[in-house]
Amino acid sequence: MEWYLPLIWAALIGTAVFMYVLLDGFDLGIGILFPSTRSESERDQMTRTIAPYWDGNETWLILGGAGLFVAFPRAYAVIMPALYLPVIVMLLALVFRGVAFEFRHVSYSKTGWNFAFNVGSTLAAFAQGVILGGLIQGVAVRDGAFSGGSFDWATPFAFLCGLSLVGGYALLGATWLVLKTEGPVAHRARGQAKVLLLVVLALMAAVSLWTPLSNPRIAERWFSLPNFYFLWPVPLVTALTAYLAWRWLENGREAPPFLASMALFLLGFIGLVISNFPYLVPPSLTIWDTAAAPASQIFMLLGTLLLLPIVLGYVAFIYWLFRGKVREGESYH
């Protein structure tokens, strides 16, 4: 029991983080793509595709943070101080983009809040990539507490991860617009998605090569035998997915490019798990080192098994309720 509880929790938190990345990913992506039009009514159309969802999407981030606090308090207590600055920057960026979303609806001049929405979304995405990169490259730990400096995370690798996530979210956002809009916005998004697809592939390749090269532990995980026999399909499937995404974008398909972008994220996520399992705080603390007491994990697990299906049910309901295209000049109110 005690052995596999942390495994279950790692899977649950992984799912929450992944849900967050997918769901808030496309709505942050809309913010990243915001400056690509000069038309206010097109911007309104873009925000309306995410308006009913964004509050709920950001809640997955709280679940990820709270989940870490609940199930792995000792990892939470190391990661947050270690990545203090990028975490705070991410939070402040989310504050600005969140209020900008509501404020631009009630403000006479939208210029300032459009800017805040764009910069906030981009900075939040970048900071999330930096947090991920900072974690992958390892955190200094002594006696179970963070023992490094305030800027340990600031490496070229972490910044590359930041750029990758900005590109990836923009891709999700563009393919979301292909799915949810029509007219000039959808047309432009299709072109952007193609460019972004290439950019994201290049960035993914760069991160994927850099990680094992700078990190013997991860190189061994991927390139030692027999692991290599099992793992080589991961990059292959990634390439195949990207190829299909490109074809679907060329052929004027609407839903498949978005699904393919999500699949690319899933593959990237699987790659991360393969590289780092069972470490939660590489290179020293595993999920078992940092787990909460079994009684706490069980108590929360019962609640999660009961509540998470309900949550997923009404999240699905709201996506169904607001299904269909958003047209220019159309309003929900």
Place this chain on the structure above:
Amino acid sequence: MDFDPVVLARLQFAFTIVFHIIFPSFTIGLSAYLATLGAMWLRTGNDRYQHLMHFWTRIFAVSFAMGVVSGIVLSYQFGTNWSRFSVVVGNVVGPLIGYEVLSAFFLEATFLGVLLFGFKRVPPWLYVLSAAIVAIGTAMSAFWILSANSWMQTPAGHQMSGGVAHSADWLAIVFNPSFPYRFAHMLNAAYLTTGFVVFAVGARYLLAGRHMDEGRTMLRMAIGLTAILAPLQLFLGDQHGLNTLHYQPIKVAAMEAHWDGSKPGDFHIFAWPDEVAGVNRFELSIPKAASLVLTHRMNGLFPGLSSVPASDRPPVKVVFFAFRIMLAIGFFMIAAALFGAFLWWRGTLFETRWYLRIMSHCWWIGFVAVISGWVVTESGRQPWLVQGILRTADATSPVPGATIAGTLALFVLAYGVVFWFGIYYINRLIALGPHKVTAEPGAFSPSPIAAAQDAGREAMQR
């Protein structure tokens, strides 16, 4: 320059949490008000309720967004600023926060989408039900977060082993001794806070001679609510105080600036507690009144601040004055609400302009009372972060003071901008006032007959 990380971490957390609590204390009450308006609309078919519901929903959206984004910050600050807190009590407090996210946050955030954008897409009953679900979600969120906070005040149901708290009895943890009192007191405070905002807005419209119908409705509903809840709050607060006296006597001693426990306590209307000398200066007191309230006997004794060393005392001035601000606002609320009810009964409520003028300026009183109350209970717990288990000074993260100072400055700047714009936009929404939702094809009405009746009534009034 040398920065003290503990002081800075406390300042930062105090700042972000005070900013945050403003919005939940409004949205908990406002969502319940929206649900009430929706229910009245369904029941009577009167469009006035529907206009009011739409009007307040727009304000709700802006406030809720500010609450969400400032709340995300808090869920990460336990780790960024108080990582030892996570290690020592994470086993106990963690699941309470987890339950809050799973049972409340998703519910609120998701059904808010229906409330804001679903009016034309769902039938009226589902629209109103969504408002009710949001209201239940906000109250549930208060349930869990207050359970976690109360456990930090009055820990129960746990065992310590290896310097770390482990759960022994979850029911005792969730329903720890101070929780029922704190929950009732805070929930009621949130409803009162919103009640006085609605009160002020209604009074403002009547004075300006605009939206008279809606203004009268708001005023009646606000008086009906506050005339019951404001006196109830006095009772709940008293009960909460007695509970605190039992479990955290030194906090009560600081609230009353009561130094010498061997004598009955006076109630100080004003005093300047001198924490070095351990006495009060410039006292203006009602003899033995504090003893009467707390022990129900004129000569009853309760512990004084001098009974513990200075290092175990909370900051007396902060707790003492915050408590007085809360009390003053509480008594003002009771007087204002009961007087309003009296005017209503006499039938002169809408004509008593001096009263309406005062009330139109009172939108902020609930917020100040809530913040003061939290200052009392949180500062009053010091020097402990978790009473008897973990001192605040031992709970900080290994982050240098300069880093915390820098981010604190960023928070102040960012929240300052967001807050003033938020206030400005909400004020403008109020100035615009409730207006009729343009009837577009496909828009739902509770029933065609009710809609026709309304149209007829409006035509007659013209």
